[in-house]
Amino acid sequence: MALDTGGDKDHGYNECSLRGAQKAAETSGLDFEYMVSATRKDYDKNIKALIDADADLIFTIGSTQADATAKAARRYPDHHFVIMDYAFSPGISCPDTVSDCYTQEGGLANVTSIVFKEDQPAYLGGTLAACMSESQNLGIVAGDQIPPVLRLVSGFENGAKSINPQINIQTIYIPDFDDEETGYQVARKLISNGADILFCPAGKTGLGGLKAAAEFNVKALGVDVDQYITVPSARHVLITSVMKNVDVAAGAIVEKFAKGTLRCGVYEFDLKSHGVGLAPYHEWEGKIPQKCTQLVALASKKIVLNPNRSLSK
Missing domain, CATH: 3.40.50.2300 (Response regulator)
Structure with missing residues (x-):
């Protein structure tokens, strides 16, 4: 998992995503490692480090990693990528500029997107x-x-x-x-x-x-x-x-991967599915x-x- 800036103890988005994925990986018997981004300049480097570690599933946290994720996914089609908070539609390849990936018409065949109706x-x-x-x-x-x-x-x-x-x-x-x-x-x-x-x-x-x-x-x-x-x-x-509920979403995706049922495309979490909501x-x-x-x-x-x-x- 490649975290966004803010660290792994940001009391929010990164920490919650990490917790959900780690727990699901442990329960499923999967090895898990993560990289922290000190700045946005670390995105490409962190993703490449996970590829070099031969990770089967590479999870990127945050829509600001869309460019880095799209470029890596195109260059490494045998790896399965998951991005939190950005939607790439499957089936259409993106150039390195990835400007056309920023539409529902663009997309990547080896990426799973998690989005929320926040x-x-x-x-x-x-x-x-x-x-x-x-x-x-x-x-x-x-x-x-x-x-x-x-x-x-x-x-x-x-x-x-x-x-x-x-x-x-x-x-x-x-x-x-x-x-x-x-x-x-x-x-x-x-x-x-x-x-x-x-x-x-x-x-x-x-x-x-x-x-x-x-x-x-x-x-x-x-x-x-x-x-x-x-x-x-x-x-x-x-x-x-x-x-x-990024912890719920991250955990659900890891569980699907462990069971071999994870598909590429877009998974959307909303109020009806309890993917979002107000806290007590x-x-x-x-x-x-x-x-x-x-x-x-x-x-x-x-x-x-x-x-x-x-x-x-």
Whole structure:
């Protein structure tokens, strides 16, 4: 497995993906190793190291590894690749530039893609935040403008606007998932501008946002995993987390590989399949107004009944 930047203890995306794959590999009797990317320049090198180690299945974490994954998959057609959070359709080869791989028409015959409808739980999170906000001013500490982050932001914004079309939403993008200090400073700016609830879809950078929320006692929503569990210092402000169950997805893919049933193409995880969702409210259970939890439950029901409904811009 080639991890994205942020390390193997980022309290989120990398760590959760790693945990799910490692557990499934151990249960299935498979050897497992992983590489950590200090920067994006490490992507090609890490994938090549796994190829040189004769790995039968090479798992790349994060859509920012799409270029590196596509190039390696084309050059090494006898290896099976899996990419988290990016969709390559099977059957069509991609050139080294891989620009045409960035469409549903492009693709690779030896790649399995895992994607999530992260706009669905983000919509629920935005619904909850708008209902609970006293200032009707929300802040988003967002990571790089890659498709999963954009879907999280759009889903959250549209969920909030479903409650109040005039709500003020401040969104600041940070082109780095491994910069807690910038995340902290951006969150402080949003708070000083009146945001009373923060959403931090920014990987390790988002931990800085949660630090500021905890310090200034501003409510927040976590992302990717249940950050009430992984970021205990922010428990008193975390009302829930917008979860992508990447551990479940990674484990399921490894299990299919071990059984010989893994196919190339796209596996999609959504609210109906429990691949995404909101985390429990934990100590906020009972503190959240009943009308807000009811609005979230109603929105969830509508999404499950109509999963193809567009929740992103």
